[in-house]
Amino acid sequence: MTTISTTALRETPPEPEWVALDPRVVPLWRVSHLIASGVLFLFAVVPGTIVGTFVFPPAWPWIIGFWLALAALRIWLFFWHPPRVYRAWGYRIDDRVLEIRHGILFRVLQLLPLSRVQHVDVQRGPLERRYGLASLILHTAGTHAAILTIPGLDAAEAVRLRDRLIAVAESGGDDAV
């Protein structure tokens, strides 16, 4: 199988090892899943059921059945999705290039020459702070891929990575014309 995440990547020998995200990001994603499900429940399930039962009372078993199926799907996603996404994410960095990979079905590999980094943000949302995590946001001068993100890094590690990236970006390339 030739896929981005398996064989082909291992075929280039001098590449550094892929670094995984901090494992604490899995519970973090689960919590955000819960929050999303809660919002869905509040704004779709409850009003939908009430309105549906009033408009067409005999339909209530179907409505309940539909919501149960949806709930089952969300529960399955809650357990299955975060670890799977976690395994898909990865980054690696050598002296010149940062590579980021992610995506389960649609796989994406982003390669960023370090001398192209314009600036780097470390972003910590309220949930991330609770888990001691941070996201690294890299800006380039590009257009459609001008912003690259690495989520779920240990906060201290994110800062360290940022400093390293900035140091490399400042030292720049060889300036060969």
Next chain:
Amino acid sequence: MPSEPLHEEGLPESGSSAETTRNPWAEDVAPLMPQPTTAASPTAATAAAGVLEGRLHPYTLLFALIQVVRSVLLPAIVLLFVGNPRVAFGYLILFAALPAIFSLVRYFTFRYRIAGGELVTEQGIFQRTERHIPLTRVQDVRLEQGVLHRLFQVVDVHIETAGGQGAEASLSVLAQAEADRLRQAVFAASPALITAGEAAKNVGAGDAGPSASAGAARHEREVPVREIRLRDLVLAGLASNHLASSLALVFGAWAFVHEFLPRGFYQRHFRTVFRTAVRWWEQGGENSAWVLGVALLVLLVLVGMLMSVAGNVMLFYGFRLSLRGEDLHRVYGLFTRRASSLPRRRIQVIKIEESLPRRLVGLATLRADTAGSAAATAGQERTGRDVLLPVVPRAEVEPLLPAFFPDLDPEPPDWRRVSPRAIRRGAGPGTLLCLLLAGGLFYLRRDPATALAPLLPIPLFWLASALAYRRLGYALGLSYLWTRRGALSRATHVVPIRNIQAILVRQTPFDRTHRVASLRVDTAGQTYTGGGPQIGNVPAEDALALARTLARQAAHVRYRW
């Protein structure tokens, strides 16, 4: 009102346009260009010393007045006919007064100067706004002269930087000589060979040191790169895609007339035309009706072609692209003359565009993006900013490229094809649809003749897909990446690897089953080149290897604005 002084919309940009001085003819374009050597050197000296300052030309007020009158004219007419004249008058005063006061304030407070490697503009009374633009960040200086501007010998100057929203600074209007001096000073202070880092240091220290040497380089002779012959412009106009749009225009106009004309008038004329047609038809049988219809269609087509030829000639008449030192200059336009200069190293991507009609007459269009063009607004086609070279014989494109990319690899690109599965994937969906349709028809009708009809286009899909596959490819040179696509209408992108910002390799689930991936290269500014180079159906391993090579090579060279 004076508190938002950076907004330029109210200024005479739309109607104005740029022209050179006395006559529109190509030979006379020179005034928009820098005066070659002797006359220019004192200016350069001042620029290097960092003292060039000034304010807007008094005619600014005149053009502001024209702008105000023009913006108020249409509402005025409507209001006068519809509403109470006194109320209407009050509204008009209000609407005219605000922009007028704004323009007055702007004119009297606006100052600019070039000092310490920066262009500084100031304006405003209560809220003074001072804008500093590092000259090393200037992407493009555009001069525009409408017919009126030409009459009064003044110019609109727009200065664009990387990442700015539209023009970073608009100086409208300046005297012609003043505009030339400004343009020269801007480019004299941003030498092509200093790096962004050094430039930043220089700016920080307020040191204009390297300007002097660069100033010398700036005054090399002007080397013509390309002029566009009238013949090519006309040909390109004939072979442009405006036919459909002019047809739409005609139908739109007809609907409009239909709405507005008094019913009787409309019917009377229609009846006359109809009666004539009927008479013809009665005389000559069916044939003359056909003749009439065809004649009408031909007339429409001719009018459309004439319009696009006229549009092309008006916009691009006397187009001249030349190189002075490291700067590219373009001058063009019949009535409204426009000029722009950009350092050629600011070109991020070049696209060679061959639409089908133009390809049939052997012509191509060259488009280029600078880092500043990312934020450009719509409607650029009407000003010709979207094209680097609007019309050029296809065979002469490759010899021209070194003028834009001096370090272009001397060997022609070594094209590599993508995976042959591209043919299957290209024709697949259409084939599947046709098969389904045929199956459905057979199920419904049980008539083989009807059911087989949807299968007819299938070979066409495969032919088109195979043709497209043969033209799809990429080439990696020493310092350039080429991509090309399209069989009937073609597009070729040339990207200097030093300009690559990021590289994306994507795999959809379908890509995975075919063991291919798509590769996309991100650069600064992809407005005019249509999204920049991307190539699909590359064998996954090749895509990864190519991406890594590009990334490592790009990382070696520092990116310069």
